[in-house]
Amino acid sequence: MSAFLEKWPWFRALSQTSRALVLETARERxxxxxxxxxRAGEPSAHWYGLMRGLLQMYVVGADGAETTLYCLREGEWGGEGSLLKAEMRRYDLRALTPAHICLIPARTFEALRRESLAFNHFLTGIMNKRMGAFVGMLAATRLLAPEMRVARALLMLTDAHSEAAQELPVPQHELALISGLSRQRVNVALAALRHEGVVAPASPRGPLVVNPARLRVYVMEAR
Known part of the structure; x- marks a missing residue:
């Protein structure tokens, strides 16, 4: 876990005392x-750094239907909003794939926020990025065709800065939940995206393989 933390400029900018506090109190899961x-309705106890895998933030309606709010990718952090507001969690958080997580306790999170300007700048940056993702998802839900809604979901799930093809270990029914579409409609949308060269099946029944560069172009051209 220390190697994961050392990668972050905010951690390297901490005082020796604060770095020791993080290393002493953080744990892996x-x-x-x-x-x-x-779970939603529980106290917000941790800030989550995703070392491996995908985590899904979602809410469940009164009818049992799920709505995905955001998916944390490997190398992202989440849970800061609930900690900053010191409120009960408003969404459930679950592992979408096998995951390795760094958990920083709320008290340590608050200590870092009080001490470190670099840490606060980092929080501002990730919250701004996530707000942009939420606005994009809302616009896609209200205004865009299903193909673009699926494309935006794929963009959220993949490493958008990579040029190499990426295998997406997410079941199609989960992709439907994230897109806010029926599984049948996602099938139709994926067929269109395959035609555009955005995705391809690794095997007839295998996971999707996403072309990040083509996906970025597809989403940008539709704006």
Whole structure:
């Protein structure tokens, strides 16, 4: 875990005392796909750094239907909003794939926020990025065709800065939940995206392989 933390400029900018506090209080957790990490209505206890895998933030309606709010990718952090507001968690958090997570306790999070300007700048940056993702998802839901809604979901799930093809270990029914579409409609949208060279099946029944460069172009051209 220390190697993961050392990668972040905000951690390297901390005082020796604060770095020691993080290393002493943070813990690691391994979670199988489908494991609930935190539940809505519970106190917000941790800030989550994703070392491996995908985490899904979602809410469940009164009818039992799920709506995905955001998916944390490997190398991203989440949960800061609930900690900053010191409120009960408003969404469930679960492992979408097998995951390896760094958990920083709320008290340590608050200590870092009080001490470090670099840490606060980092929080501002990730919250701004996530707000942009939420606005994009809302616009896609209200204004865009299903193909673009699926494309935006794929963009959220993949490493958008990579040029290499990426295998997406997410079941199609989960992609439907993230897109806010029926599984049948996602099938139709994926067929259109295959035609555009955005995705391809690794095997007839295998996971999708996403072309990040082509995906970025596809989303940008539709704006």
């Amino acid at each position: 391994h979670a199988a796909a489908g494991t609930i990490i935190a």
